[in-house]
Amino acid sequence: MERVETRTGGMAAIIDVPGPGSNVARLRKAKGWGQDRLAAASGVSKSQLGKVERGERALTQGVAAAVARALGLPLDEVLGRAPVPPRSEESLKALHAAVRRFDLPGGPAAVPVPTLRAGLAEMVALRGDADLAAVLAKLPGLVVGVQSHAHAVGTPEAWAMVTQAYSAVYWLAARHRWMVLADLAVTKQKIAARQADPLSLAIAARDEAGVHLNHGDYGDGLGVVERAIAQVEETATGRSREYALGMLHLRGLTLAGRARERGAADDHIARAWALAERFDAEANRYGIHFGPENTAVHVIATSGDLNRHQEAVSIMGELVRRGGITLPATRISPLHMNLARSHVTLGNRDLALEHLEKAWKLAPQLAKVHPTSQEVLRVLTSRHKRSNPRLTRLAKLADVRF
Known part of the structure; x- marks a missing residue:
């Protein structure tokens, strides 16, 4: 927590300013390091560190990852984990319990397949609305239901539903930086996807790379993406192939941007744009979008990571001129x-x-x-x-x- 003195109406006031950047000085001092030492160890300039610590510059997740590596800390400790709201604690416990039952057949009475499909469709809508509380409340029952169904029938379609549910678990955990749950989710998701279909495998790989992104392990994440791209190119066809490649390139450009690998980022950006041009509207699978709009959204974020801020503003202007955003x-x-x-x-x-x-x-x-x-x-x-x-x-x- 950073304390900043300001003046309002001639009177001094103290503002408590939370945020990931305020953690940098606290963690650095706890280790007994000065700014010079952290700058040398992280590869981030002392000037930039000073601005971040004073609240003059926003801490990017790429810089946070460099600081975390230098201090020997997990990235989520620098960024801060979101607390569990008291009214949601029981739902989170139930979700962990559902995940632990992944390998166990049986469970509650069978849920009709149309009900499961309706629950998955509702989950996509709740993710779209970014209603984190509702997602957490409904996920435990949905995970239990699709797992029980998959163990009972064992079809690729049933395991694809499990994959979709675990994609939502990963999404929820990543938003809060609950990294233990995120790690578990993508592990289960990948096992389910192997019993499903190529598109489920590609989405599982995209989420697996996302875990590396959330941990700040950008090189490993890029490795996952490149492996998945090669697999899709060998096994998928038609529209599913274009969608899978597109959303993987979006993950790749994000990872490369955070790693400040400009060449790799630009390559993924070019490939994503080329694929997006084949889509008249946004495709949405499991709540994961690909098309011209979401490509622009990702490129804007990565432009900021690469300090191309004017380019980010210009891309947004072009989006507005084209009629806005439907995402x-x-x-x-x-x-x-x-x-x-x-x-x-x-x-x-x-x-x-x-x-x-x-x-x-x-x-x-x-x-x-x-x-x-x-x-x-x-x-x-x-x-x-x-x-x-x-x-x-x-x-x-x-x-x-x-």
Whole structure:
């Protein structure tokens, strides 16, 4: 927690400014290191570290991963894990119990297949709305139901449903940075996918690479992506092949961008754009989108990771000129977070606040736990020189005390 003194109406006030970047100084000092030592060990300049620690610059997840490696800490300790809301503790316990039963046949009475399919469709919709609380509440029963069905009938279609349910488990865990659960989810997802179909395998690989992304192991994640791409090119055909390759390249460009591997990022970007041009509308499988819009959303985020902030702003402008975005809140809210990060880096705090407000309006639960949202709010709050009702409102929503 960083404490920043400001003046409002002539009176001094202390603002508690939480956010991943505020953890850097605390963790560094706990290890007994100065900024010089951390800069040398992480490959991040002392100037940049100082700005991050003072709340003058948002901590990116790529820099956070470098800091975590240097300090010998897991990435989620630097970024911070989202707490479990008290009213959701029982649901999380039930979800862990459902995951533990993955290999055990039997269980509750069989759930009709149409009911299971309806539950999976509802889960896709809840993910789209970024309703994290509802996803957590409904996932345990859904996981138990599809697992029992798959053990009973053993068909590829049944195991594909298990794969889809575990993709939702991974999504939920990754959003909160509950990495033990995320690791378990992709392990089970991959086992189920091997008994399902090539597309399920590709989505499982995409989520497995996502776990490496969330741990900051970008090189390993890229290895998973490249292996999966080769497998899809050998086994898949038609529209499913184009979709699978596209969403894998989106994961690849994100990983490469976080790793600051510009050549690899640009290669994945070019391939993703080429595939996206074959889609007139966004394809949606398991709640995972691919098409022109989601490609643009990912490229905007990666442009920010590569310090191409003006390029990110320009791509957004082109999206608007083409008629806007039809993607669900789970994709549009992070888009606005990343645009807010680019604008705050470019020095336009008003536009940064505007985009951050849009992110919160679209998906408040997601914005509250997302590290980019937390960091942009931390920087805006640290830099503000006078009372700003809009910023005050966001700070209250985020539990930042004025």
